Amino acid sequence: MSWEPRPVPEPNPETERYWAAAASGELLVRECLGCGLVYHYPRALCPDCFSEDVEWREASGRGEVYSYSTARTMSGWPEEDLPLVLAYVELDDGPRMMTTIDAKPEDVEIGTRVDVRFVDTDASDVAIPVFIPVDD
Amino acid sequence: MAITEPVYVAGAFEHPTREAPDKSTMQLHAEVAKGALDDADLKKNDVDGYFTAGIPEYESGLSPLIMADYLGLDPSYADTTDFGGSSYVSHVGHAASAIRDGRCDVALVTLAGRPRSRGQATGSGARDIRTVQDSFERVYGATNVGMYGMAAQRHMHEHGTTGEQLAEIRVAASHHAQYNEHAMYREPVSVEDVVESRVVADPLHLLDCCVISDGGGALIIVSKDIRSELDRECVEVLGFGEAIGHHDAGRIDLTRTAAEQSGSRAFEEAGLGPERVDYASIYDSFTITVLEAIEDLGFCKKGDGGSFVEGETLRAPDGELPFNTDGGGLCSNHPANRGGMTKVIEAVRQLRNEANPEVQVDADVALAHGTGGSIGTRHGAATVVLGREDR
Ligand SMILES: [Zn+2]
Numbered sequence: 311m312s313w314e315p316r317p318v319p320e321p322n323p324e325t326e327r328y329w330a331a332a333a334s335g336e337l338l339v340r341e342c343l344g345c346g347l348v349y350h351y352p353r354a355l356c357p358d359c360f361s362e363d364v365e366w367r368e369a370s371g372r373g374e375v376y377s378y379s380t381a382r383t384m385s386g387w388p389e390e391d392l393p394l395v396l397a398y399v400e401l402d403d404g405p406r407m408m409t410t411i412d413a414k415p416e417d418v419e420i421g422t423r424v425d426v427r428f429v430d431t432d433a434s435d436v437a438i439p440v441f442i443p444v445d446d
Numbered sequence: 447m448a449i450t451e452p453v454y455v456a457g458a459f460e461h462p463t464r465e466a467p468d469k470s471t472m473q474l475h476a477e478v479a480k481g482a483l484d485d486a487d488l489k490k491n492d493v494d495g496y497f498t499a500g501i502p503e504y505e506s507g508l509s510p511l512i513m514a515d516y517l518g519l520d521p522s523y524a525d526t527t528d529f530g531g532s533s534y535v536s537h538v539g540h541a542a543s544a545i546r547d548g549r550c551d552v553a554l555v556t557l558a559g560r561p562r563s564r565g566q567a568t569g570s571g572a573r574d575i576r577t578v579q580d581s582f583e584r585v586y587g588a589t590n591v592g593m594y595g596m597a598a599q600r601h602m603h604e605h606g607t608t609g610e611q612l613a614e615i616r617v618a619a620s621h622h623a624q625y626n627e628h629a630m631y632r633e634p635v636s637v638e639d640v641v642e643s644r645v646v647a648d649p650l651h652l653l654d655c656c657v658i659s660d661g662g663g664a665l666i667i668v669s670k671d672i673r674s675e676l677d678r679e680c681v682e683v684l685g686f687g688e689a690i691g692h693h694d695a696g697r698i699d700l701t702r703t704a705a706e707q708s709g710s711r712a713f714e715e716a717g718l719g720p721e722r723v724d725y726a727s728i729y730d731s732f733t734i735t736v737l738e739a740i741e742d743l744g745f746c747k748k749g750d751g752g753s754f755v756e757g758e759t760l761r762a763p764d765g766e767l768p769f770n771t772d773g774g775g776l777c778s779n780h781p782a783n784r785g786g787m788t789k790v791i792e793a794v795r796q797l798r799n800e801a802n803p804e805v806q807v808d809a810d811v812a813l814a815h816g817t818g819g820s821i822g823t824r825h826g827a828a829t830v831v832l833g834r835e836d837r
Contacts, residue, residue: 317574319581349695351582357695377603377700379595380648387587396592396647398698405696408823410586415648420603438585 313431313438315388321436327366328352332437337369337426339403350405371426373401373441380415399424399441412440453542454673454680455832457486457666458794460772460787462628464779466660467563471501472516474558474662479517482664487678488552495550495667496521497541498557499533499784503564513556523549529826530818531729532688533557534663534786536828538814539686541667551669558662559782579693583823591655591732593822595647597700598734602649604701604749609649611752612733613640616653616776618760619730623773625802630657631777640733654733656774661781663791681797684718684811685831687711692824701749704827705742705815712813712829713744720744723831724809725796726767727789729817730774739815740767743829762805771796771805786816786828797834810837 321329328351331338341348344361356364378397381387387394395411395418411418412427424441431437459481461474469477475498483490496519500509510524523544527536534557541553575581601607617637623629640653673680689711691704713719720743728743730736737751745767746754762768772778772792775785793812795801811833818826 313585316587317580317585319585320575321581322578325578325581347695351579351693377596377600379592379599379650380645381587381589381592381595382645384587384589391587394587394592396586396588396596398596398700401696406693406698407696408583408586408588420599 311429313429316391318431318433319436319438324354325352326435329436332428332439333430333435335428337371337439338366339369339401339405341365341367348404350401350407367403369401369403373399373424375411375418375420375422375424376400376406377420378411378418397441410440412442417443451546452670453545453683454668454670455538455665455683455794456668456673456676456678456680457482457488457664458791459485460663460779460791461558461661461781463661464628464630464659465562466560471503471558471560474560475513475556476517478558478662478664479554479556482554482666486666486668487676488666490518492552493519493554494521495523495541495544495553497525497537497553497555499528500526502559502782519554521550529828531731531784532786532816532818532826532828533784535790535814535816535830536688536786536826538665538667538683538790538830539688539828542683542686545667545669551672553667555665555667555787556662557664557782557784557787559784560660561783562658562660579823588822589647590820591647591650593820594732594734595650597738597821598649600700601734601738605752607737607752609641609651610637611755612654612737613637614755615730615733615736615760616640619770619774619776621761622771622805623777625804626773626778629773629778630659631773650732650734656731656776656780656785657778659779659781661779663781663787665787665790679798680835681794682833682835683830684833685712685714685716686829687715688826688828690824690826691821700822701738703738703742703817703821704825705739705817705829708827708829709743709815712831716831718811718831722811723767723813725771725793725807725812726769727793727812727814728769729785729789729815730770730776731780731785731817733776735817735821736769738821739817743813743815763807768805768807771801771807784818786814786818789814789816790830793832797832810834
């Protein structure tokens with residue numbers, strides 16, 4: 311299964327490592343060595359303190375659903391990818407990231423524990439992190 | 447934030463159209479400019495300040511140039527701030543500042559748009575990846591309604607808010623819209639009608655969402671000197687505040703909006719608090735947008751919005767907080783998806799006793815609040831407090 315025809319990211323020099331890591335099965339977050347902030351989405355300068363001393367860190371990939379909304383129809387969205395469960399997942403590493411939950415809507419609640427999975431795109435160096443419910 | 451000089455809204459005009467397939471968007475800008483100038487009894491050549499969020503569909507980024515050219519304006523001051531829906535509330539504050547700074551004396555603010563004629567689908571949005579953030583949001587199918595749906599879901603989770611309580615907001619708006627001959631939907635609806643309408647993005651139903659309409663509006667904001675030359679009843683700009691809320695590096699709180707900051711800034715400048723507000727225009731892209739703003743502006747405690755809006759609270763003329771007496775974006779009009787303009791216009795009408803008679807409030811102080819962009823990612827908040835001159 312490929313991500314397309316859903317829209318695909320456009321990597322830039324600040325984010326290409328994130329997408330390439332996803333293509334090799336790793337979810338990355340940014341960690342500021344100046345102030346300790348762990349943040350998402352990736353930026354070269356820390357958005358709290360503007361330090362340039364920031365590192366990539368592999369996230370555990372685990373987290374819980376902070377919120378979600380299910381769309382059963384959506385103009386322009388591939389029929390086979392509906393219903394769409396749009397969500398914010400709060401990673402165990404800290405930040406809340408927008409994503410989708412690859413599950414039946416009735417299996418998703420706020421607080422549901424989730425784990426990351428990656429969906430390939432037509433580009434070998436870009437994959438999309440999504441989440442599935444897990445027991446833990 | 448000391449205010450040195452009073453500034454006035456001297457003219458306000460809302461275009462009666464809700465569907466304009468046979469007009470250009472620029473023509474609508476010109477028609478509303480003319481309407482507001484006529485309302486203020488001022489001439490086009492009096493205008494020396496110009497404010498607009500431009501024409502979103504052009505994406506040219508040169509709004510002040512194309513608009514001044516088309517309208518034949520020669521402003522000494524121009525501002526094309528675009529925060530989305532809150533833009534035109536911000537323009538009131540920006541114009542007041544420019545006037546107090548002596549940059550202009552007669553500020554024209556124009557809005558127009560034709561999303562209905564251009565065929566914009568409900569809750570949809572371009573899937574194009576343009577900004578850095580788009581790669582982390584739009585790829586997942588993040589629509590406006592989906593993001594506001596997530597906000598509603600979280601608010602329900604934390605505070606026990608119900609779909610029936612959100613529906614009360616639409617019910618009150620529809621009650622007001624029945625008296626507005628220009629409103630897109632004039633039929634009063636019940637709580638059941640709302641919660642039984644189609645789910646668009648769980649937990650939001652079709653009737654939790656605003657209309658998509660063509661149209662426009664304009665304001666004339668003037669200095670004290672100009673005001674003294676006018677016979678028409680004017681409305682004083684008492685206070686203004688704006689703020690931006692965003693993803694905050696991953697700490698986004700979907701239950702709170704930047705109305706907390708914009709509201710407290712506006713109230714501080716006005717030297718009064720929410721208890722003094724007799725009428726409120728509150729941005730209503732979705733019912734949840736209203737609910738969170740009511741809490742964040744301080745009309746009730748955070749989390750109590752659901753019980754606050756139950757019953758007749760929002761109904762004019764006798765409710766505790768009469769709101770959106772034109773029917774708002776939910777029922778009347780949401781031109782260019784930038785409804786801050788109509789929020790200000792209805793607040794001005796209320797203070798000039800020009801609201802529809804059935805919903806006219808005995809109001810000395812009114813508030814207009816805009817929420818632009820998405821509370822699910824990043825949004826602008828702008829609040830203006832307006833008052834009668836004889837208050
Ligand atoms: Zn830092």
